[in-house]
Amino acid sequence: MKIDILTLFPKMFAALDESLLGKAQEKGLIDLNICDFRKYSTDKHHHVDDTPYGGGAGMLLQPQPFYRAMDEINEQDAGRKRVILLDPAGQRFDQNIAQDLAQEQHLVFLCGHYEGFDQRIENLATDHLSIGDFVITGGEMAAMMMVDATARFIPGVLGNQASAYSDSFSDNLLEYPQYTRPVEYRGMKVPDVLLSGNHQKIAQWRHEQALYKTYCQRPDLLTELSSADQKLIQQWQNNK
Incomplete structure (x- = not known):
């Protein structure tokens, strides 16, 4: 370019x-x-x-x-x-x-x-x-x-091009929380699901965390939601 x-x-x-x-x-x-x-x-x-x-x-x-x-x-x-x-x-x-x-x-x-x-x-x-x-x-x-x-969206600029498409706002959700080593630091532990090796559960956890972060910090972005996401948000609202 x-x-x-x-x-x-x-x-x-x-x-x-x-x-x-x-x-x-x-x-x-x-x-x-x-x-x-x-x-x-x-x-x-x-x-x-x-x-x-x-x-x-x-x-x-x-x-x-x-x-x-x-x-x-x-x-x-x-x-x-x-x-x-x-x-x-x-x-x-x-x-x-x-x-x-x-x-x-x-x-x-x-x-x-x-x-x-x-x-x-x-x-x-x-x-x-x-x-x-x-x-x-x-x-x-x-x-x-x-x-x-x-x-960031030009192929080859990022080491892993998928990073650009998983950033905050790429799917109208803020990015999910991420962790690296050590597993525990000053009493704060990495969520067990990320250590499980179960990629399906990890993907589900990441989506729910991204949804919750967006719900808390940028609810204006939540314009198109699946029925499952709407149900989760309703649960969070009921638990306030």
């Missing part, structure tokens, strides 16, 4: 050269290009922002640097691409969107800053995405989160 990120602060993305994403680039699974769009400004001082027409607080990013940068990206690759505008008003990014983006060959992230974007920049985007109902200084951190979450 090719990923272009248009930003005013390219040094912020040094973290993407570490850990799994760094290894994915070394393997050629991800071709990551961090572009300072200031270089596409035609202003002699390389300004990329200006005051809004009609007045108002703050500065707006001008359309010209973004359009020139996208012109160059399209010249280098005329194929299909998803262009993602990091926007607090956009659709909430989640695990399903990450999985969907991972099917693409080319992603472009547009990172805003200052008060916001000139409205015409939105015409470049195929997607408007947000990481939550709050405002941060710029789109850089949001872009890093989305790239990381998306990359």
Whole structure:
């Protein structure tokens, strides 16, 4: 997958050269290009922002640097691409969107800053995405989160690809509790079922634990439940 990120602060993305994403680039699974769009400004001082027409607080990013940068990206690759505008008003990014983006060959992230974007920049985007109902200084951190979450679904990035599909939110449930050695630590023991070797019982326990964790912490995710899961939740509610 090719990923272009248009930003005013390219040094912020040094973290993407570490850990799994760094290894994915070394393997050629991800071709990551961090572009300072200031270089596409035609202003002699390389300004990329200006005051809004009609007045108002703050500065707006001008359309010209973004359009020139996208012109160059399209010249280098005329194929299909998803262009993602990091926007607090956009659709909430989640695990399903990450999985969907991972099917693409080319992603472009547009990172805003200052008060916001000139409205015409939105015409470049195929997607408007947000990481939550709050405002941060710029789109850089949001872009890093989305790239990381998306990359986990690219075959070969994770040592065990099944991990991405068993993470929290992949099936609208939070991930079940997990344990490793030692069997007992400071009086806290690993549940006997995980030591039983009975894979059917382990799978059932994990599902029930994931359901209970979701019921307690994120009940809003429980939109589609089997009759057996509904019965379990009813039991928990009766035992409160």
